[in-house]
Amino acid sequence: MDAEVAVIGAGPAGLMAAQRLAERGHAVALYEAQPTPGRKLLRAGKGGLNLTHGEPAERFLTRYGARAGRLAPLLAAFGPAELRAWAADLGIETFVGSSGRVFPRVMKAAPLLRAWLGRLADLGVTLHPRHRWLGWTEDGALSFTTPDGPRTVRPAATVLALGGASWPRLGSDGAWVGPLTAAGLAIAPLRPANCGFDCDWSPAFAARAAGSRLAPVTFSFAGQSRRGELTLTASGIEGGLVYAFAAALRDALEQTGAAAPTLDLLPDWPAARVAAALARPRGARSFSTFLRKVLPPLAAPAVGLLRECLPAEALADPAALASGIKGLPLPLRRPRPLAEAISTAGGVDFAEMDDGLMVRTRPGLFLAGEMLDWEAPTGGYLLTACFATGAAAGSAAADWVERPA
Secondary structure: OOOOEEEEOOOHHHHHHHHHHHHOOOOEEEEOOOOOOOHHHHHHOOOOOOOEEOOOHHHHHHOOHHHHHHHHHHHHHOOHHHHHHHHHHOOOOEEEOOOOEEEEOOOOOHHHHHHHHHHHHHOOOEEEOOOEEEEEOOOOOEEEEEOOEEEEEOOOEEEEOOOOOOOHHHOOOOOOHHHHHHOOOOEEEEEEEOOOEEOOOOHHHHHHHOOOEEEEEEEEEOOEEEEEEEEEOOOEEEOHHHHOOHHHHHHHHHHHOOOOOEEEOOOOOOHHHHHHHHOOOOOOOOHHHHHHHHOOOOOHHHHHHHHHHOOHHHHOOHHHHHHHHHOEEOOOOEEOOHHHOOEEEEEEOHHHEOOOOEEOOOOOEEEOHHHEOOOOOOOOHHHHHHHHHHHHHHHHHHHHHHOOO
16 A cells, blocks of 8 residues: 555645645645646735635625535635634735735745645655546556556545646646546536636727726626626636626526626716716717717727627717616627636536545545535635635545544
């Protein structure tokens, strides 16, 4: 037996599972397909590592939608408070920003990851990079490809924490779907979450607008509204404001083939004020010049978006134009590809696992992280659930190994 317990996948969920197991005194072998661990965590911290969120627990839990009930006990055991305490124990101080998001004081992920890997090394966890898991051999051993050729391992228990299928170049490529499907597990299709959307702009608008930021705007869909900012891309829209609605927009496109969110381009101007401004005589001024004069906050990219999305007759009608400025329909066509998404929806059905995330049909096999069928918006919710499921799977695997003979 190469190690008492194998943990496959060195992202947040796998690292946390390994820590829980090692703290219980178990020998742990940590296998990672990439040359180094934590690559997606490092990418997530490029602009400031949003570890978790400081909002009340009741509201925090709602961010997980249909999976809130299933994740509730795991988050109660290892939620935002426990995550911050864990970081502090590694010497990483955190703070709550003005938005309620929680960040390390140093902002970046690298110091936290270095401290964490040091802790795991002190606990005796052995890291095996460039070990890509292929599934199981006919006699049940774990099968890997390595730089030195094929390798098989027979641990007492296994934790799989292989991520979703977004950002595959960082290691989460969804290749685990094949072996787990062959093993008979029910897996919801992997879909993009926290993603941008295509609008099929005209070539001229795409060339002018790509990279432009619209802020502040109010984004509305399915009876919900949120104020913030979004970015126009060569193909459509992206940004935090879009990601907050991504699941609902994606599901609507899948179910009906259509999703028509609206944008209020001047959220600080009441509709009556916009209408009154547009009722002024235009004279010989061009459309853009007129709008800059009577609606100074309306930026050039917003004017271009009006031209792109409204018919010519609406642009010439002050009342219709005012209505468009306060509620511009966006013609979403499709979500961006899964490989570009921040995270992944879908994964292994929770019904396949017991309360400790052990697969019912394969005793001793535990699953954690984004490969499970849940999703959440950005804001610290994704990482928190990865940590929580990793902690739960690691603790349950330790219980399994320690069970009476």
